Amino acid sequence: MTELDFDFLRVLLQRRSGLFLSIEKRYLVESRLGMLCRRRAIAGIPALVAQLRTCPASELEAAVVDAMTTNETLFFRDRTPFDLFRDIILPEKLAANAQSRTLRIWCAAVSTGQEAYSLAMLLDEVADRLAGWTVEILGTDISADVLERARQGLYSQFEVQRGLPIQLLLKHFRQEGDKWRLSERIRDKVDLKQHNLLEPNHQFGQFDIIFCRNVLIYFDVPTKARVMAALAGRLAQNGAFILGAAETVIGITTTLVPDPQYRGVYRDAASTAQARRPGFAATAERSSALPPLKIVRT
Template sequence: MTEQDFDFLRVLLQVRSGLHLSAEKGYLVESRLGMLCRRRGIESISALVATLRREPGRELENAVVEAMTTNETLFFRDRTPFDLFRDVILPEKLAANAQSRQLRIWCAAVSSGQEAYSLAMILDEAAPRLAGWKIEILGTDISTEVLEKARQGLYSQFEVQRGLPIQLLLKYFRQEGDKWRVDDRVRAMVELKQHNLLESSTHFGQFDVIFCRNVLIYFDVPTKARVMAALSQRLAPNGAFILGAAETVIGITTTLVPDPLHRGLYRDATSRATQRPEPAGPAGSPARSFVPLS
């Protein structure tokens, strides 16, 4: 791969997906696109670039983007955001949305589905408190390949051992050979759609909760700001926005601000919830029938 090939691919990936490749990432391009070339019978990355230059088209460009996208995920990843959802956000929304009895959640960059299904299991555990409610969980990703895996809901023994408590495995999965499939009821709670975070999301409407974790770290600062501004417009009044543990809004956007009471939770800058006092005593504590994540 020549320097000119790398520059072409770097611009293509930036424009098509927001992925920012620094100069030292050449090895990653060689590794991932080398595998793509072998699968497609293309003799080299330089030949791949020549084809992209000569015959630009969505199908091959999408294949390059998918090959370069990191799809690392696991059930209840980092645990804290899911505790926060169960113990803080869900009780808050049960009170705030008592009249509409609707709850909309968006998992942006859902990858192979573990995050969305983790939230669905939490909500199923809270079913007595959600009787009569309309619950929507939307999971989106730029990669059609990982979305197909998410729709299948079929995971290896290694994948279900990463973060998933044994009680939930036995309750919400059935074994199929050496793999485990998510229960149909849980899968039915999640709608999966292909979506590029650089494109308009206005057609999705507004959400009470948005999870956008561990994807913005791959973007440069202007792209992060652009995506956060767009996502904040999809957040309902007093909505909750969750980033990854290594991500922050500080120095990137003023449309979202940290919740003063809960680390990792962000609000719309105009949200009254950012001023809400800490609930006191047992009355402010949610009932817990959920299996502990520890």
């Protein structure tokens, strides 16, 4: 792969997906796109780039973006955000939305679905508290291929062993050969749609809770700011925005501010300044609202 070919691919990937590739990532491009070339019987990366130059905005471009997108995910990844969701954020929203009895959650960059399905399983554990409520979980991703895998809900033994509590595996999955199929009942709780975070998102409406974890790390600062501005515009007043443990909004946006008590949780800056931590009940009230789920590790 020539330097010109690499530069062309870097520009294409950043324009189409926001993915920023430093020169140190050249090996990753050669590895992943080399596999794509072999699958499609393309002579090599120079031939691939020649086709991309000839046919911009083609299906091949989408395949290149898909090949370069990191789809690393697992059930209950980094357990803390899910504990916060169930024990802190969910009781908060149940109290705040008691009149409308609606709850909307967005999992951006949902990949093969484990994050959204983890939330769906947690909500299923408190289904009695949500009787009469309209609960929506939207999962979006740029890749049509991973979304199709998510819709199938079929996971390998390795995938279900990564973070999934054994009692939830036995409750919500059935074994099919050497794989495990998530129940249709849980899959039906999640609406999966293809969406590029660089594109307009107004069609999705407002959300009480937005998960966008371990995505910003792949963007440069201007792209991070653009994506965060778009996502923050979808967050309802007094909503909760959850980032990955290694991510922050500091230096990227002033629309959201860190929750002073819970790492990885962010709040709307205007609402927070006006109401001095609106929507947060006392710790005793929160802990009594929903008893913590006991997790048995696999």
